[in-house]
Amino acid sequence: MSIQSFILILLGGGVTGIFGALLGIGGGVFLIPFLVLILKIPIHEAVATGIIAVIATSSAAASVNVERRFTNIRLGMVLEVATTIGAILGGVTANIISGQALSKIFGVVLFIVAVLMLRRTREKTGDIVPIVSKKKITGIYFDPAINQEVKYSVQRLPLGLGVSFIAGNISGLLGIGGGVIKVPAMNLFCGIPLKAATATSNFMIGVTAAASAFIYYAHDRINPIVTAAAVLGILLGSVVGTQLSAKLHSRIIAGLFAIVMFFLAIEMFTG
Amino acid sequence: MPAFDDTEMENLVSLTLRWGVTVSSVFMLCGFILYATSITPLSPPHRLSFEQLLSLLTPDKNFLQRIAQPNIFFYFGIIGLTLTPILRVMIAVFSFLREKDWRYVFVSTTVLIILLLSISLSIR
Numbered sequence: 001m002s003i004q005s006f007i008l009i010l011l012g013g014g015v016t017g018i019f020g021a022l023l024g025i026g027g028g029v030f031l032i033p034f035l036v037l038i039l040k041i042p043i044h045e046a047v048a049t050g051i052i053a054v055i056a057t058s059s060a061a062a063s064v065n066v067e068r069r070f071t072n073i074r075l076g077m078v079l080e081v082a083t084t085i086g087a088i089l090g091g092v093t094a095n096i097i098s099g100q101a102l103s104k105i106f107g108v109v110l111f112i113v114a115v116l117m118l119r120r121t122r123e124k125t126g127d128i129v130p131i132v133s134k135k136k137i138t139g140i141y142f143d144p145a146i147n148q149e150v151k152y153s154v155q156r157l158p159l160g161l162g163v164s165f166i167a168g169n170i171s172g173l174l175g176i177g178g179g180v181i182k183v184p185a186m187n188l189f190c191g192i193p194l195k196a197a198t199a200t201s202n203f204m205i206g207v208t209a210a211a212s213a214f215i216y217y218a219h220d221r222i223n224p225i226v227t228a229a230a231v232l233g234i235l236l237g238s239v240v241g242t243q244l245s246a247k248l249h250s251r252i253i254a255g256l257f258a259i260v261m262f263f264l265a266i267e268m269f270t271g
Numbered sequence: 272m273p274a275f276d277d278t279e280m281e282n283l284v285s286l287t288l289r290w291g292v293t294v295s296s297v298f299m300l301c302g303f304i305l306y307a308t309s310i311t312p313l314s315p316p317h318r319l320s321f322e323q324l325l326s327l328l329t330p331d332k333n334f335l336q337r338i339a340q341p342n343i344f345f346y347f348g349i350i351g352l353t354l355t356p357i358l359r360v361m362i363a364v365f366s367f368l369r370e371k372d373w374r375y376v377f378v379s380t381t382v383l384i385i386l387l388l389s390i391s392l393s394i395r
Contacts, residue, residue, distance in 0.1 A: 003307055055352050056292060063288035066281050073281065077363060077378050084385045091389075206288075206356035207382065211389050213353045218393035220318055224345035225306070228299040231352065235296060 001225050009039065009229035017057065017237020022244060022253055024198070026054050026177035026205065027234045029113055032106065033264040037271060041226060043099045043106070048216035049227045050175025051209045053234045058177065058205035060235060070199035072139040072192070075154055080204050082161045083168030083178075084211040090172025091212030095219045106174050107269025113180050114261035120184075121255045127194045128187060131155060139196055155191040163189070164204070172212035177205040280366035284359050291355025295348040302344030309341060319346055321394045357386050 012034045013027070020027030028050040035046035065071050094102055130152030132138065137154040154160065163185040167178030179201045186197035216222055319327075324346055327337055360383050367375040 006303070006306065052349055052352055055356060056295070059288040059352070059355050060292045063285045063292070066285040066288070069281065071281075073277075073284065073363065074375055074378075077360075077375060077382060080360075080382045081378065081385070084382060084389075088385070088389050207360060207386070210353050210356040211386055214390045214393035217321075217353075222318075222349060224302075224318070224342050224349060227349055228302055228345040231348070232296065232299055232303065235292070 005039070006225060006229045009035070009226055010233040012038070013053070013230040013233020014237035014240075015233075017234035017239075018241035018244065019237075019253075019257060020057065020234070021238040021241025023117070023257055025113075025117075025180050026057055027238065028054050028174075028176035029110060029180075029261065030264075031230060031234065032175055033110070033268055035226070035230070036103065037264070037267055041223070043102050044094065044216075044219075044221045045223045045226065047094060047102070047106075047173075047175035048213075048221040049223065049230050051171070051213050051216060052222070052227050053231050054171070054175065054177050054209045055206050055213065056231045056235050057238050058202055058209070060238065062199075062203045062206060065199035065202060068199075069141045070195050071203045072137070072196055072200045073203070075137050075139065075192070076200045076203045078137065078157070079160060079164040079200075080207050082164040083171070083204055083208040086165040086168025086170075087172035087208045087211040088215065090169040090174075091215035092172075094173045095215060095221070102173075103268050103271060107265045107267075109170060109174055109176075110261055110265035110268060113176075114258045114265060116180055116184070117254050117261065118258040121251045121258070128191055130193055131191055139192070141196060143193075143195060150193055150196075152191060152193055152196065156189050160186060160190045168208045168211070171205070171208045172215075175209075177202075178208070179205060277370075280363065280370075283362050283366065287359045287362055288355060291351060291358065295351035295355065297348075298344050298351060299348035302341040302348065305339065305344060306341035319343070324350075357383075357390075360386060 013031060016027040016030035016034060019030055031053055032046045032050045035041040035049060036043050062071065130150060132151050133153045137157070138151065140149060140151045143150050163182060167182045170176065170181070171178045182201040183197050186192045186201060187194055192200070319342065327343060360379060363379040364376060364383055367379055
Protein backbone atom coordinates (compact mmCIF):
# COMPACT_ATOMS: atom_id res chain seq x y z
CA MET A 1 0.00 0.00 0.00
CA SER A 2 1.31 3.43 -0.93
CA ILE A 3 1.67 6.42 1.34
CA GLN A 4 -1.07 8.12 -0.74
CA SER A 5 -3.53 5.37 0.16
CA PHE A 6 -2.58 5.74 3.84
CA ILE A 7 -3.30 9.47 3.69
CA LEU A 8 -6.58 8.85 1.82
CA ILE A 9 -7.74 6.46 4.57
CA LEU A 10 -6.56 8.95 7.19
CA LEU A 11 -8.66 11.68 5.55
CA GLY A 12 -11.63 9.34 5.08
CA GLY A 13 -11.37 8.37 8.76
CA GLY A 14 -11.22 12.07 9.64
CA VAL A 15 -14.38 12.89 7.69
CA THR A 16 -16.30 9.92 9.13
CA GLY A 17 -15.08 10.92 12.61
CA ILE A 18 -16.43 14.46 12.13
CA PHE A 19 -19.84 13.24 10.94
CA GLY A 20 -19.97 10.56 13.63
CA ALA A 21 -19.43 13.15 16.35
CA LEU A 22 -21.84 15.65 14.75
CA LEU A 23 -24.61 13.06 14.60
CA GLY A 24 -23.83 11.50 17.96
CA ILE A 25 -23.23 8.07 16.43
CA GLY A 26 -20.00 6.15 16.00
CA GLY A 27 -18.14 6.75 12.77
CA GLY A 28 -18.36 3.06 11.81
CA VAL A 29 -21.58 3.45 9.83
CA PHE A 30 -19.72 5.72 7.40
CA LEU A 31 -16.19 4.32 7.73
CA ILE A 32 -17.07 0.77 6.65
CA PRO A 33 -18.98 1.77 3.45
CA PHE A 34 -16.11 4.19 2.64
CA LEU A 35 -13.52 1.40 2.93
CA VAL A 36 -15.63 -1.13 1.01
CA LEU A 37 -17.25 0.98 -1.70
CA ILE A 38 -14.50 3.49 -2.45
CA LEU A 39 -11.25 1.74 -1.50
CA LYS A 40 -12.47 -1.76 -2.38
CA ILE A 41 -11.18 -3.24 0.87
CA PRO A 42 -12.70 -6.68 1.66
CA ILE A 43 -15.69 -6.24 3.97
CA HIS A 44 -14.30 -8.51 6.71
CA GLU A 45 -11.21 -6.30 6.94
CA ALA A 46 -13.36 -3.17 6.88
CA VAL A 47 -15.49 -4.52 9.74
CA ALA A 48 -12.34 -5.36 11.74
CA THR A 49 -11.12 -1.80 11.14
CA GLY A 50 -14.51 -0.50 12.30
CA ILE A 51 -14.25 -2.50 15.52
CA ILE A 52 -10.84 -1.05 16.42
CA ALA A 53 -11.97 2.48 15.42
CA VAL A 54 -15.07 2.10 17.62
CA ILE A 55 -12.86 1.14 20.61
CA ALA A 56 -10.78 4.28 20.02
CA THR A 57 -13.68 6.76 19.74
CA SER A 58 -15.68 5.14 22.54
CA SER A 59 -12.70 5.16 24.95
CA ALA A 60 -11.81 8.76 24.10
CA ALA A 61 -15.38 10.00 24.62
CA ALA A 62 -15.98 7.80 27.68
CA SER A 63 -12.97 9.25 29.49
CA VAL A 64 -14.69 12.66 29.35
CA ASN A 65 -18.21 11.37 30.16
CA VAL A 66 -17.05 9.33 33.16
CA GLU A 67 -15.29 12.41 34.52
CA ARG A 68 -18.53 14.41 34.13
CA ARG A 69 -20.31 11.65 36.12
CA PHE A 70 -22.98 11.08 33.41
CA THR A 71 -21.94 7.43 33.06
CA ASN A 72 -23.59 4.80 35.24
CA ILE A 73 -20.67 2.38 35.61
CA ARG A 74 -22.70 -0.19 37.58
CA LEU A 75 -25.49 -0.33 34.99
CA GLY A 76 -22.90 -0.39 32.19
CA MET A 77 -21.20 -3.36 33.81
CA VAL A 78 -24.47 -5.32 34.13
CA LEU A 79 -25.44 -4.70 30.50
CA GLU A 80 -21.90 -5.52 29.32
CA VAL A 81 -22.49 -9.14 30.34
CA ALA A 82 -25.09 -9.25 27.54
CA THR A 83 -23.23 -7.09 24.99
CA THR A 84 -19.96 -9.06 25.25
CA ILE A 85 -21.69 -12.43 24.78
CA GLY A 86 -23.60 -10.94 21.84
CA ALA A 87 -20.40 -9.50 20.37
CA ILE A 88 -18.53 -12.82 20.54
CA LEU A 89 -21.39 -14.61 18.78
CA GLY A 90 -21.52 -11.81 16.20
CA GLY A 91 -17.75 -11.98 15.63
CA VAL A 92 -17.82 -15.75 15.18
CA THR A 93 -20.79 -15.51 12.79
CA ALA A 94 -19.13 -12.78 10.70
CA ASN A 95 -16.05 -14.91 10.21
CA ILE A 96 -18.09 -17.90 9.05
CA ILE A 97 -20.34 -16.20 6.49
CA SER A 98 -19.26 -14.91 3.09
CA GLY A 99 -18.34 -11.32 2.34
CA GLN A 100 -21.37 -10.99 0.10
CA ALA A 101 -23.76 -12.09 2.86
CA LEU A 102 -22.05 -9.78 5.37
CA SER A 103 -22.38 -6.87 2.97
CA LYS A 104 -26.11 -7.56 2.55
CA ILE A 105 -26.66 -7.69 6.33
CA PHE A 106 -24.72 -4.44 6.65
CA GLY A 107 -27.00 -2.85 4.04
CA VAL A 108 -30.15 -3.93 5.89
CA VAL A 109 -28.88 -2.71 9.29
CA LEU A 110 -27.71 0.58 7.78
CA PHE A 111 -31.19 1.04 6.33
CA ILE A 112 -32.73 0.53 9.79
CA VAL A 113 -30.21 2.97 11.33
CA ALA A 114 -31.16 5.55 8.69
CA VAL A 115 -34.87 5.10 9.47
CA LEU A 116 -34.18 5.49 13.20
CA MET A 117 -32.18 8.63 12.55
CA LEU A 118 -34.83 10.11 10.29
CA ARG A 119 -37.43 9.46 12.99
CA ARG A 120 -35.23 11.15 15.56
CA THR A 121 -35.20 14.34 13.50
CA ARG A 122 -39.01 14.47 13.40
CA GLU A 123 -39.67 13.78 17.05
CA LYS A 124 -40.04 16.57 19.54
CA THR A 125 -37.02 16.95 21.76
CA GLY A 126 -37.94 15.72 25.16
CA ASP A 127 -36.64 13.41 27.80
CA ILE A 128 -38.47 10.92 30.01
CA VAL A 129 -39.42 11.81 33.56
CA PRO A 130 -37.22 9.57 35.69
CA ILE A 131 -38.78 7.29 38.31
CA VAL A 132 -36.93 6.47 41.50
CA SER A 133 -37.68 3.13 43.13
CA LYS A 134 -36.02 1.06 45.82
CA LYS A 135 -34.12 -2.19 45.18
CA LYS A 136 -33.26 -1.20 41.63
CA ILE A 137 -30.06 0.06 40.03
CA THR A 138 -30.12 3.79 40.57
CA GLY A 139 -28.07 6.60 39.16
CA ILE A 140 -27.49 10.23 39.95
CA TYR A 141 -25.74 12.98 38.03
CA PHE A 142 -25.62 16.73 37.91
CA ASP A 143 -27.12 18.20 34.73
CA PRO A 144 -25.56 21.61 34.03
CA ALA A 145 -28.29 22.38 31.41
CA ILE A 146 -31.03 22.48 34.08
CA ASN A 147 -28.65 23.23 36.95
CA GLN A 148 -29.84 20.41 39.19
CA GLU A 149 -29.22 16.80 40.16
CA VAL A 150 -31.11 14.11 38.28
CA LYS A 151 -31.87 10.83 40.04
CA TYR A 152 -33.33 7.78 38.31
CA SER A 153 -33.87 4.04 38.73
CA VAL A 154 -33.46 1.49 35.96
CA GLN A 155 -36.79 -0.03 34.95
CA ARG A 156 -37.31 -3.28 32.99
CA LEU A 157 -33.71 -4.49 33.29
CA PRO A 158 -34.35 -7.84 31.47
CA LEU A 159 -35.55 -5.88 28.43
CA GLY A 160 -32.41 -3.71 28.64
CA LEU A 161 -30.30 -6.87 28.73
CA GLY A 162 -32.10 -8.23 25.66
CA VAL A 163 -31.55 -5.05 23.64
CA SER A 164 -27.91 -4.96 24.80
CA PHE A 165 -27.41 -8.52 23.56
CA ILE A 166 -28.74 -7.55 20.11
CA ALA A 167 -26.61 -4.37 20.06
CA GLY A 168 -23.54 -6.43 21.02
CA ASN A 169 -24.35 -8.92 18.31
CA ILE A 170 -24.54 -6.18 15.68
CA SER A 171 -21.28 -4.68 16.96
CA GLY A 172 -19.41 -7.99 16.65
CA LEU A 173 -20.98 -8.78 13.29
CA LEU A 174 -20.74 -5.40 11.57
CA GLY A 175 -18.12 -3.35 13.42
CA ILE A 176 -20.46 -0.53 14.40
CA GLY A 177 -21.09 0.60 17.97
CA GLY A 178 -24.79 -0.17 18.26
CA GLY A 179 -25.53 2.94 20.33
CA VAL A 180 -28.25 3.95 17.88
CA ILE A 181 -30.29 0.96 19.09
CA LYS A 182 -29.27 0.98 22.76
CA VAL A 183 -29.81 4.66 23.57
CA PRO A 184 -33.52 4.93 22.59
CA ALA A 185 -34.24 1.55 24.25
CA MET A 186 -32.48 2.54 27.48
CA ASN A 187 -34.29 5.87 27.45
CA LEU A 188 -37.82 4.76 26.54
CA PHE A 189 -38.00 1.24 28.02
CA CYS A 190 -35.61 1.44 30.98
CA GLY A 191 -36.38 5.00 32.12
CA ILE A 192 -32.80 6.24 31.89
CA PRO A 193 -32.46 9.98 31.08
CA LEU A 194 -30.90 10.67 27.67
CA LYS A 195 -27.59 12.07 28.96
CA ALA A 196 -27.00 9.04 31.19
CA ALA A 197 -28.22 6.59 28.50
CA THR A 198 -25.90 8.08 25.86
CA ALA A 199 -22.86 8.18 28.18
CA THR A 200 -23.47 4.67 29.54
CA SER A 201 -24.08 3.20 26.06
CA ASN A 202 -20.89 4.80 24.79
CA PHE A 203 -18.98 3.52 27.83
CA MET A 204 -20.10 -0.03 27.02
CA ILE A 205 -19.18 0.14 23.33
CA GLY A 206 -15.40 -0.13 23.92
CA VAL A 207 -15.69 -3.30 26.00
CA THR A 208 -18.23 -4.76 23.58
CA ALA A 209 -15.94 -4.16 20.60
CA ALA A 210 -12.90 -5.50 22.49
CA ALA A 211 -14.80 -8.78 23.01
CA SER A 212 -14.90 -9.47 19.28
CA ALA A 213 -11.64 -7.75 18.21
CA PHE A 214 -9.46 -10.76 19.00
CA ILE A 215 -11.70 -13.05 16.94
CA TYR A 216 -10.98 -10.86 13.89
CA TYR A 217 -7.28 -10.84 14.79
CA ALA A 218 -7.23 -14.63 14.98
CA HIS A 219 -8.88 -14.86 11.55
CA ASP A 220 -6.22 -12.54 10.11
CA ARG A 221 -8.80 -9.88 9.26
CA ILE A 222 -6.90 -6.95 10.76
CA ASN A 223 -4.98 -4.99 8.17
CA PRO A 224 -2.52 -3.01 10.34
CA ILE A 225 -1.93 -0.13 7.93
CA VAL A 226 -5.60 0.44 7.07
CA THR A 227 -6.59 0.18 10.75
CA ALA A 228 -3.88 2.58 11.99
CA ALA A 229 -4.72 5.17 9.32
CA ALA A 230 -8.47 4.93 9.96
CA VAL A 231 -8.07 5.09 13.77
CA LEU A 232 -5.78 8.14 13.66
CA GLY A 233 -8.15 9.87 11.22
CA ILE A 234 -11.35 9.06 13.11
CA LEU A 235 -9.87 10.20 16.44
CA LEU A 236 -8.82 13.55 14.99
CA GLY A 237 -12.14 13.87 13.16
CA SER A 238 -14.21 13.21 16.28
CA VAL A 239 -12.32 15.95 18.16
CA VAL A 240 -13.16 18.41 15.36
CA GLY A 241 -16.76 17.13 15.12
CA THR A 242 -17.35 17.56 18.86
CA GLN A 243 -16.20 21.18 18.61
CA LEU A 244 -18.44 21.79 15.57
CA SER A 245 -21.52 20.08 17.03
CA ALA A 246 -21.99 22.90 19.52
CA LYS A 247 -22.30 25.38 16.66
CA LEU A 248 -24.34 23.49 14.06
CA HIS A 249 -27.99 22.55 13.90
CA SER A 250 -27.81 18.79 14.36
CA ARG A 251 -31.39 18.06 13.22
CA ILE A 252 -30.82 19.29 9.69
CA ILE A 253 -27.50 17.42 9.49
CA ALA A 254 -29.11 14.24 10.84
CA GLY A 255 -31.85 14.50 8.18
CA LEU A 256 -29.32 14.97 5.39
CA PHE A 257 -27.17 12.11 6.54
CA ALA A 258 -30.10 9.79 6.95
CA ILE A 259 -30.61 10.23 3.18
CA VAL A 260 -26.89 9.56 2.52
CA MET A 261 -27.22 6.43 4.66
CA PHE A 262 -30.17 5.17 2.58
CA PHE A 263 -27.97 5.36 -0.53
CA LEU A 264 -25.05 3.68 1.23
CA ALA A 265 -27.41 0.97 2.48
CA ILE A 266 -28.61 0.23 -1.07
CA GLU A 267 -25.01 0.23 -2.39
CA MET A 268 -23.86 -2.16 0.32
CA PHE A 269 -26.87 -4.42 -0.21
CA THR A 270 -26.55 -4.63 -3.97
CA GLY A 271 -22.72 -4.40 -4.14
CA MET B 272 -24.75 0.41 48.62
CA PRO B 273 -21.31 1.85 49.48
CA ALA B 274 -20.63 4.87 47.32
CA PHE B 275 -17.77 6.59 49.13
CA ASP B 276 -15.15 5.27 46.74
CA ASP B 277 -17.04 5.67 43.45
CA THR B 278 -15.40 8.99 42.61
CA GLU B 279 -11.99 7.39 42.99
CA MET B 280 -13.02 4.56 40.65
CA GLU B 281 -14.44 7.03 38.10
CA ASN B 282 -11.22 9.03 38.11
CA LEU B 283 -9.12 5.90 37.68
CA VAL B 284 -11.33 4.57 34.85
CA SER B 285 -11.24 7.93 33.09
CA LEU B 286 -7.45 8.12 33.42
CA THR B 287 -7.01 4.56 32.10
CA LEU B 288 -9.14 5.26 29.02
CA ARG B 289 -7.36 8.54 28.29
CA TRP B 290 -3.88 7.08 28.65
CA GLY B 291 -4.79 3.94 26.72
CA VAL B 292 -5.97 5.96 23.72
CA THR B 293 -3.04 8.40 23.93
CA VAL B 294 -0.30 5.77 24.18
CA SER B 295 -1.86 3.65 21.41
CA SER B 296 -2.20 6.69 19.14
CA VAL B 297 1.45 7.63 19.75
CA PHE B 298 2.48 4.11 18.70
CA MET B 299 0.42 4.41 15.52
CA LEU B 300 1.81 7.87 14.82
CA CYS B 301 5.40 6.56 15.27
CA GLY B 302 4.50 3.76 12.87
CA PHE B 303 3.24 6.31 10.38
CA ILE B 304 6.47 8.36 10.66
CA LEU B 305 8.56 5.22 10.12
CA TYR B 306 6.30 4.26 7.23
CA ALA B 307 6.48 7.69 5.59
CA THR B 308 10.28 7.86 5.91
CA SER B 309 10.91 4.23 5.02
CA ILE B 310 12.86 3.58 1.82
CA THR B 311 11.10 0.28 1.15
CA PRO B 312 7.33 0.79 1.24
CA LEU B 313 5.26 -1.96 2.83
CA SER B 314 3.56 -3.74 0.03
CA PRO B 315 1.75 -6.01 0.67
CA PRO B 316 1.24 -5.40 4.42
CA HIS B 317 2.93 -7.96 6.64
CA ARG B 318 0.53 -9.71 8.95
CA LEU B 319 1.85 -10.82 12.31
CA SER B 320 0.37 -13.39 14.68
CA PHE B 321 0.55 -13.07 18.46
CA GLU B 322 3.38 -15.58 18.59
CA GLN B 323 5.38 -13.66 15.98
CA LEU B 324 4.82 -10.38 17.82
CA LEU B 325 5.88 -11.88 21.13
CA SER B 326 8.98 -13.49 19.63
CA LEU B 327 10.01 -10.09 18.25
CA LEU B 328 9.94 -8.66 21.76
CA THR B 329 12.69 -10.94 23.10
CA PRO B 330 15.49 -8.54 24.09
CA ASP B 331 18.84 -9.12 22.40
CA LYS B 332 21.41 -6.99 20.58
CA ASN B 333 19.23 -6.63 17.44
CA PHE B 334 16.13 -5.68 19.44
CA LEU B 335 15.86 -2.03 18.36
CA GLN B 336 16.62 -2.77 14.74
CA ARG B 337 14.03 -5.54 14.74
CA ILE B 338 11.15 -3.57 16.24
CA ALA B 339 11.79 -0.30 14.38
CA GLN B 340 9.27 -1.32 11.72
CA PRO B 341 6.03 0.53 10.91
CA ASN B 342 3.90 -2.61 11.10
CA ILE B 343 5.10 -3.51 14.58
CA PHE B 344 4.22 -0.04 15.83
CA PHE B 345 0.80 -0.27 14.15
CA TYR B 346 0.19 -3.61 15.89
CA PHE B 347 1.31 -2.19 19.25
CA GLY B 348 -1.19 0.63 18.80
CA ILE B 349 -4.01 -1.74 17.78
CA ILE B 350 -3.36 -4.18 20.64
CA GLY B 351 -2.96 -1.29 23.10
CA LEU B 352 -6.37 0.05 22.06
CA THR B 353 -7.99 -3.37 22.38
CA LEU B 354 -6.51 -3.93 25.83
CA THR B 355 -7.64 -0.51 27.14
CA PRO B 356 -11.31 -1.44 27.77
CA ILE B 357 -10.19 -4.77 29.25
CA LEU B 358 -7.90 -2.91 31.65
CA ARG B 359 -10.78 -0.67 32.72
CA VAL B 360 -12.91 -3.76 33.53
CA MET B 361 -9.99 -5.01 35.67
CA ILE B 362 -9.94 -1.66 37.47
CA ALA B 363 -13.70 -1.93 38.07
CA VAL B 364 -13.25 -5.43 39.60
CA PHE B 365 -10.49 -4.08 41.84
CA SER B 366 -12.54 -0.99 42.85
CA PHE B 367 -15.68 -2.98 43.67
CA LEU B 368 -13.51 -5.34 45.73
CA ARG B 369 -12.19 -2.38 47.71
CA GLU B 370 -15.73 -1.14 48.22
CA LYS B 371 -16.76 -4.68 49.27
CA ASP B 372 -19.67 -4.38 46.81
CA TRP B 373 -19.83 -8.14 46.22
CA ARG B 374 -22.70 -8.09 43.74
CA TYR B 375 -20.71 -5.89 41.37
CA VAL B 376 -17.49 -7.78 42.03
CA PHE B 377 -19.39 -10.78 40.64
CA VAL B 378 -20.84 -8.85 37.67
CA SER B 379 -17.54 -7.23 36.63
CA THR B 380 -15.61 -10.50 37.11
CA THR B 381 -18.14 -12.20 34.81
CA VAL B 382 -17.47 -9.55 32.12
CA LEU B 383 -13.72 -9.99 32.60
CA ILE B 384 -14.00 -13.79 32.27
CA ILE B 385 -16.01 -13.43 29.04
CA LEU B 386 -13.34 -11.09 27.62
CA LEU B 387 -10.45 -13.35 28.66
CA LEU B 388 -12.26 -16.37 27.21
CA SER B 389 -12.61 -14.54 23.89
CA ILE B 390 -8.87 -13.78 23.88
CA SER B 391 -7.76 -17.25 24.93
CA LEU B 392 -10.00 -18.98 22.38
CA SER B 393 -8.76 -16.64 19.63
CA ILE B 394 -5.02 -17.03 20.24
CA ARG B 395 -4.97 -20.72 21.06
